[in-house]
Amino acid sequence: MKELIQSFLQNEIANEVTPGAVIRVKHKGKWILEEAIGMNSTEDDKVPMTPQHLFDVASLTKVLATTPSILQLLGLGEIHLNDRVSTFIPEFAQNGKESINIKQLLTHSSGLIAHRPYFEKKLQFDEVLADICANEELTYQPDTKVVYSDLGFILLGKIVEIVSTLPIEQYSKKYIFEPIEMNDTTYLPNVERQRYAPTEYLEHLNGHKYGIVHDDNTEFMGGISGHAGLFSTIGDIAKFCDMLENDGYYNNQQIIHPLWLHKSRENFTPFSTEARGLGWQLRGEGSSPAGDLMNAKTYGHTGYTGTSFYIDTESEVTVILLTNRVYYGRHDKMNRLRPRLHNLIMTNLSN
Secondary structure (H helix, E strand, O other), X not given: OHHHHHHHHHHHHHOOOOOEEEEEEEEOOEEEEEEEEEEOOOOOOOOEOOOOOEEEXXXXXXXXXXXXXXXXXXXXXXXXXXXXXXXXXXXXXXXXXXXXXXXXXXXXXXXXXXXXOHXXXXXXXHHHHHHHHHHOOOOOOOOOOOOOOHXXXXXXXXXXXXXXXXOHHHHHHHHHHOOOOOOOOEEOOOOOHHHEEOOOXXXXXXXXXXOOOOOHHHHHOOOOOOOOOEEEOHHHHHHXXXXXXXXXEEOOEEOOOHHHHHHHOOOOOOOOOOOEOOOOEEOOOOOOOOOOOOOOOOEEEEEOOOEEEEEEOOOXXXXXXXXXXXXXXXXXXXXXXXXXXXXXXXXXXXX
């Protein structure tokens, strides 16, 4: 399988989907593949991609930081799924948003729009939050469809802060990353230039983004949000997946209560063809980045920058893929790469 995966990813690199990639595959409790392929960039100071490279994981922030934080607070009895957002953010109770609850934010079924270009007005975090509260209206009836919404996870990050009295970056570091020994996972990273897998080229920088969050809104919000901003390595994400597969425990320390971890993997959106757990994207029965062969209960997430991980609990397969897909601009080629890669892995597990 190793040669097949190498050849597949080399071909994608040649087609300028990404300059490089790192991948890990686990089967039946053992990591059976770890490969680093290509380069971190195409610039004069480029270096070969390694497992130590730091990636902007984009929306994996939602499931590496915000979702486990919320699951912990649920387990502590600090919140419950049907708590209204306005219980914690009273000014949110405007324009028909009065009844939106935590569960609906986690499952992207709240009625909120997917995205707003707050960066165009250079809005900082508090200004973005105020705008969501004062100006957003429901774009559909809650619990009738799934519309993947960054706004929902901006709100969830704020709820973590209000309930725990710690900003999301401090809470996630103290209660998730440090206990799991995810020592390279952080907002606002500060490492040497060549350790980054740089993202998009921007005119005003006269270069690619190195260590600056790719998400435009998060950049203007100070680099920290519940929906984006996190940087990590494949080794750290592998530890996080180990914790998930060990019923929420890492080194005999409970990170997420098993009951809440199991609850989070249920399909909360039977009204939609897009199956959603609490924060998780489920493979479901329709088309999926996880491909065609992983089980319907497979769970994981993707990041716009070219990152993803999926865990198939029935086949006992975990696949982590990190690329800097936006290095060549905001193209859609990754949408075909992911399902084909997962199909290739599932087809050749015994090889």
